[in-house]
Amino acid sequence: xxxxxxxxxxxxxxxxxxxxxxxxxxxxxxxxxxxxxxxxxxxxxxxxxxxxxxxxxxxxxxxxxxxxxxxxxxxxxxxxxxxxxxxxxxxxxxxxxxxxxxxxxxxxxxxxxxxxxxxxxxxxxxxxxxxxxxxxxxxxxxxxxxxxxxxxxxxxxxxxxxxxxxxxxxxxxxxxxxxxxxxxxxxxxxxxxxxxxxxxxxxxxxxxxxxxxxxxxxxxxxxxxxxxxxxxxxxxxxxxxxxxxxxxxxxxxxxxxxxxxxxxxxxxxxxxxxxxxxxxxxxxxxxxxxxxxxxxxxxxxxxxxxxxxxxxxxxxxxxxxxxxxx
Amino acid sequence: xxxxxxxxxxxxxxxxxxxxxxxxxxxxxxxxxxxxxxxxxxxxxxxxxxxxxxxxxxxxxxxxxxxxxxxxxxxxxxxxxxxxxxxxxxxxxxxxxxxxxxxxxxxxxxxxxxxxxxxxxxxxxxxxxxxxxxxxxxxxxxxxxxxxxxxxxxxxxxxxxxxxxxxxxxxxxxxxxxxxxxxxxxxxxxxxxxxxxxxxxxxxxxxxxxxxxxxxxxxxxxxxxxxxxxxxxxxxxxxxxxxxxxxxxxxxxxxxxxxxxxxxxxxxxxxxxxxxxxxxxxxxxxxxxxxxxxxxxxxxxxxxxxxxxxxxxxxxxxxxxxxxxxxxxxxxxxxxxxxxxxxx
Numbered sequence: 162x163x164x165x166x167x168x169x170x171x172x173x174x175x176x177x178x179x180x181x182x183x184x185x186x187x188x189x190x191x192x193x194x195x196x197x198x199x200x201x202x203x204x205x206x207x208x209x210x211x212x213x214x215x216x217x218x219x220x221x222x223x224x225x226x227x228x229x230x231x232x233x234x235x236x237x238x239x240x241x242x243x244x245x246x247x248x249x250x251x252x253x254x255x256x257x258x259x260x261x262x263x264x265x266x267x268x269x270x271x272x273x274x275x276x277x278x279x280x281x282x283x284x285x286x287x288x289x290x291x292x293x294x295x296x297x298x299x300x301x302x303x304x305x306x307x308x309x310x311x312x313x314x315x316x317x318x319x320x321x322x323x324x325x326x327x328x329x330x331x332x333x334x335x336x337x338x339x340x341x342x343x344x345x346x347x348x349x350x351x352x353x354x355x356x357x358x359x360x361x362x363x364x365x366x367x368x369x370x371x372x373x374x375x376x377x378x379x380x381x382x383x384x385x386x387x388x389x390x391x392x393x394x395x396x397x398x399x400x401x402x403x404x405x406x407x408x409x410x411x412x413x414x415x416x417x418x419x420x421x422x423x424x425x426x427x428x429x430x431x432x433x434x435x436x437x438x439x440x441x442x443x444x445x446x447x448x449x450x451x452x453x454x455x456x457x458x459x460x461x462x463x464x465x466x467x468x469x470x471x472x473x474x475x476x477x478x479x480x481x482x483x484x485x486x487x
Numbered sequence: 488x489x490x491x492x493x494x495x496x497x498x499x500x501x502x503x504x505x506x507x508x509x510x511x512x513x514x515x516x517x518x519x520x521x522x523x524x525x526x527x528x529x530x531x532x533x534x535x536x537x538x539x540x541x542x543x544x545x546x547x548x549x550x551x552x553x554x555x556x557x558x559x560x561x562x563x564x565x566x567x568x569x570x571x572x573x574x575x576x577x578x579x580x581x582x583x584x585x586x587x588x589x590x591x592x593x594x595x596x597x598x599x600x601x602x603x604x605x606x607x608x609x610x611x612x613x614x615x616x617x618x619x620x621x622x623x624x625x626x627x628x629x630x631x632x633x634x635x636x637x638x639x640x641x642x643x644x645x646x647x648x649x650x651x652x653x654x655x656x657x658x659x660x661x662x663x664x665x666x667x668x669x670x671x672x673x674x675x676x677x678x679x680x681x682x683x684x685x686x687x688x689x690x691x692x693x694x695x696x697x698x699x700x701x702x703x704x705x706x707x708x709x710x711x712x713x714x715x716x717x718x719x720x721x722x723x724x725x726x727x728x729x730x731x732x733x734x735x736x737x738x739x740x741x742x743x744x745x746x747x748x749x750x751x752x753x754x755x756x757x758x759x760x761x762x763x764x765x766x767x768x769x770x771x772x773x774x775x776x777x778x779x780x781x782x783x784x785x786x787x788x789x790x791x792x793x794x795x796x797x798x799x800x801x802x803x804x805x806x807x808x809x810x811x812x813x814x815x816x817x818x819x820x821x822x823x824x825x826x827x828x829x830x831x
Contacts, residue, residue: 212679319768349531350706354750354764361761376679379709383752383759403757420684421754422709426732429712436688437681440649 166337166370169199172233174223191444193219195394206371208385216394221340221374255285255334262343264323268315275311281333300329321352342374378421390414393452400478410485413453459484491561492519493667493700499556501542508773512538514724520700527711528704530721536704540670544587545577583613586661590673592653596645603641613664628659651682670702720744723780730810740812742785749828787824791815
């Protein structure tokens, strides 16, 4: 087997926070990401899913070292990059890129599309064959934008087109890994499919690895090869796509899947639904034992005291649960 | 349904004059909703779904908006047209005969007042009685919408509630005066899926409890399939198709509805075949194209003879008494189109 593009072991990211008001000195730790392992190969897509506050975005950002990891190791193409300084990271940045959720906030409104996409070359000090402008126009064409619009500003584009600018910027230096954080959730349904298709085509063309962070399970199901389900900073379940969606073993995964509305009036209303009670507990003060025990219908005393380990239960299938589903 | 529908909207137009030109946001909208019925309105941003509902609620600034047409509420005391009625009359219907909940429960509640005070304010508009009676009713309502420990939480402030809990509070507030019509504008869009299914269940229960007419505005075709009796599909300010949920999902008659249904990945379909996207993007509402607004994105326009799609806007024609669409395609071509895009 080829070498993984990226390997993460025991990744943790904790943030310090004050509790009890702005003037209080008592510090608490938010364990936003609390032990994530992952291995991703060229051309592969791993979906990172979970509800808001589960740590999926923090995980994505820590992987790219936009946050300094608290613990764990990040190995990029065989090289340990966990503690590299921003300066040491710079040459590697061309290899690992990010696509952001909000195409309205992630593009500087004062810059033209040409500057925005071309910045990648300036920062890395690379001159593409034929010059920056020609290359930017080629990229614009590739992502489905009109190359004549190179001197336009972001506000002159629609949401879907702006996301295409974000994609062009990310692929400009032909990276090996892209972390896409909710890249289609701000777009209209009829536009989402266009951007998903574009991402898939580009992956085929450049053999890039994607870490696809999203809460929309139907999109994740469509695009991913493997899926990691997170809850309150912990990995609950990790499996190949087909396995996870046809045969979820963790009660949380099962509940999450059953909560997704089905676009079929007859099937949708007949299906068995598990409605979880309550909300996500505060990540500042997570429940003892299994973090999911407060909302789990199978929870026992063991779940309230003992943290379940993430264990292998089948080929490439791991879960952290004392009472897995059959 | 033999009874008269509660809401009857007839040829409603809403337009906003702007510096750049007139934005035709809602264009010749007609529909009805009966008590106990759920009408879902789907469409992308800018299709006019919210603008139409705000017009029904009388929430547009009349000085800056051109509204024409009619929207009758069939009250026990007789029908009232909320479009032509005096603003004061409409104000007195709001919160009592009709109510609305919004997408973002984070910004819809006032952060300085306790949940109880905000509920009591809504109640006291239409009820005699002191604050104690109001508070009792507020606790009752919080209890009904599934807020645990309501008697204690009624004195808490919005920031002490999670997103899902705040949306429950919004529902409690909207329903405190037993409205006959509830308009829910993307009520679960800001929520996580597990909380979304709780809120949808709650809305179904509340609709039964109060026998309300419910208009659910959403872009999520999954949510629509779960709760809607009837569906209006909107595009560029117009209703392009209207029918029962089964009609829309199994026998869609407009290329836009067909395209929309086929462009979404469906949970449970594990073969990752390429998504069938609708090309292009919606037109500007300031300079709508001549003819059919969807023409530029439609893969079937060339099958209509005489270039009709480019010259004449299709009228809303009824295939059956309950199923309408705006499209020039012949029935035979539609059947072919459905097969070509969806394979069904």
